[in-house]
Amino acid sequence: MTTIWSDRRAGDPANEAEKLDDVRSRFQQDYDRLLFSTPVRRLSDKTQVWPMDENDGVRTRLTHSHEVANLARSIGTRIYAANPDLFIGADLHQVVQPMLSAIGLAHDLGNPAFGHQGETAIGRWFQQRQWIFTNHSDKGEGLPVAIPKELHKEFLEFDGNPQTLRLVSKLQTNIAHLGLDLTYATLIAAIKYPVGAPNRVKGNPITKKYGYFESERTLVEMLRAVTGLKERQRHPLTWIMEACDDIAYSVLDVDDAMKKGVISPDDVIASLIADVGTAGHAVVAKTRAKFDEVDAASRRPELARDIKIGYLRAYFIDALIDHASDNFVAAGQAVNDFTHVAPLMDDSPLCEKLKALAVQHAFSNPGVLRMEARGAEAIDGLMTTFWEAIHDRPHEKFDDILARRSGAKNKYVFALISQNYLEDASRSASSEGIAASVRYRELRLLTDMISGMTDTFTMKLWEDLKDMT
Template sequence: MEEKPVTPSIWSESRRPRTHSAVADGVAKETTEQGLMGDSSSLSAVTHRSVFQQDYDRLLFSTPVRRLADKTQVWPMEENDGVRTRLTHSHEVSNLARSIGARAYKGARDAFRQNGCGDDSLAELINPLLLSIGLGHDLGNPPFGHQGEVAIGRWFEQRKDWIFTKLKKDEDLLEAPIPEEYWPEFVEFDGNPQSLRLLTRLQTHIDGLGLDLSAATLAAGLKYPVSYLNRDKDDPVRKKGGYFESEKDLVDWIRKQTGLEEGQRHPLTWIMEACDDIAYSVLDVDDVLKKGIMSPDDVLVILRQKFRIDGVIGKIQEKFRDIESRLFSPEIQRDIKIEYLRAYLIESLIGHASKTFVENVPAIFGFKSIKPLMDDSRLCDELKKIAQQNAFNHSSVLRMEALGSQAIDGLMTVLWEAISCRKNFDEIRSKRMGARAKYVFSLISPNYIEQADKCISSSTVASVLRYRELRLLTDMVSGMTDTFAMRLWKDIEVMPDVNCA
């Protein structure tokens, strides 16, 4: 089906063109919350939901979102079910984004109207779009969070003298090696571009469109709107690669629909980034309190040393005194203090983010690079320091991160054996050589193998067989949950290491 010409808009509702018409094939359009495969305009008429509300529903019911329940936020494989996982973190970022979005819209209504928003845009467009990108921003993160990213990158770094250019270690050069400028996609693996790949490539769809999200939702989800080739460490918008070469054709399509260019960030992405910062500051500290590592009074003492008490710190202090004057047990007092501490701090940081967004509206809608909205928040910085010292550097976290890194390294080694040790090098689905390789290859997701085998990207580099092999490897590892990775490694590490022929 040919794509109809469109006028570029940062709020583009366009979805990627299908390879064939579902109507012509006699496939019934689905209209339930979960079954969202049909034409979006017809679906909106039936369900009274905007395209962006549909996008949120597709994300909410998707498998990658559910997997976030067993991925690390701070505390890997935490037994205390009151402590956050990557799923609860993502829901909270989503909720915070909606709150800031409402304030930003009301504070800069004219700017939004001048850029294509109508009277109903807050409910129909801005809120659901922010909910979507908040919920989906961490989907590409591997098990064990940032340490998982480091472990994946280290595995490639240790093998970079041959993995990109040779058939095997100490063997002949590949006929089609991966050019060196693309090695950072693997050596500096990052979950952000993996999120785009997961949403657009790796979810099963009748026409291979992943979750089939709109152009605006995908554009707003690009935290770093540049390729690895165009990174700039001194620019906060360009400091990391936001998409892999394998998704370049998708990004080209997004830009055609939205009018955004390389390096231009969607206006709502600034809000999502700010909400992630708020969650990493306030809510990671909240988990430290829930685990009893610190008390809310400890946090107040630290903040009083850094800030005047005529603002939010004074309000918290006054509320703590009120709580202490009531006839509550110490345990109940502590829980109530935690709740108020969280609420006051979040309110203060939301106010800061909203105010900064409104103040920078000309630059944001002009697609200029500015500092992230929370960069000049001393309160946010101090809370991050508390979280870093008492959560990320806690011995239990460091121990599990070390175990997780070992598991990822071992899993990547046996997965690479399973991917590469095959009878016919030119065919990814060719018969595996060796018993362990056969077993491990059978565990790889069929839709991941389908992507590696079909190579539907128009990029020359992405069509290189070794590139597709390595993408398959990172797809499988990054898609694992913490528990699955640990259990699988315990299962595999006892198997004999028989070299494949």
């Protein structure tokens, strides 16, 4: 049966009855599979805002992802309480909550080291080598099969969202080559932008980026056949996951800036009071009144600051959760009809002002920018080094991506590539269309390796490799 709540898996046995679990729903199993996976653990050493920070109180991608999962579950619960029919018969505890927890935890798994600057660095490397899509080398002959121009964006504008789908569906070790073998509903709900690169439309919030690579197109077609969703149709729960990411980027990134002492909680409130869009918001007045109580308690300044940060975080998250929940309830019919377009937090001046404060005081902090610049330099150097190793094989063995490398350095570098990634690059030769071509598989192998690295591993590996001759 076609349903957006399908709990089928690609690895299910022919006898559907064998898949049942009396204790946990399959969506709860999805969350567990993600939680115990290696890519989730790696998020502990991937940048949220402050790269490789010595203050262990600030967030990494791991803590950010756990918070997004928690917020998503809370919003789903509020929506269900307001109107359970909006989830079209899905059980809150067995389906909605665990699915939201799973896609919230997974949403950033494909992000490379150093956050969005890492994505930019990968794209810039390809921008400087556009011959790579058509030729053997910058001065070499043309490839037997060039990469079509409409797929160049997959590399020129590398994005962690489609890498997430690739990571959980293919790159994790599985006896049947199915990654974590998550349910079809969870996999398709994890696709934030429900289009491939050729169909991307800038200006449309849900198609402004691409959500899957050509290498996963066949998988996405299978997910759609089972769930009934089509190109450009977003799963209803994806709207909630996106809103929670926005809330985290607003409140919690500012929370980190306050923890770092870059901006004080009183400065945040003063900025909101001075802003036309947020000055009259009830939560601003409520928080300001609580700050007055803290000041009247005559606590030491450093303790008073931490107490204020706690109030600000709690009150603001609650206000933004209410906003997202109310918007989903109001737009529920359009969401389920796949005619809704605007993200749930787009009309929140409070969310936008907090994001602006995060950009001003966190993302634009000189310390952050310095580490991002160092990270970008390391990513650029590593991509060059790994590309040389990936491409270094005899011309007559061009089709054999696993053929022996000739140079000593390239042998060493190639040996560093994950066996999971190498296996997929080799197996994909039997794929359909351009995904089976050698050059496409080479480039996917390169981005798999680079995007899978953590911040610390990236810096240490570049220190190890950059002086090799």
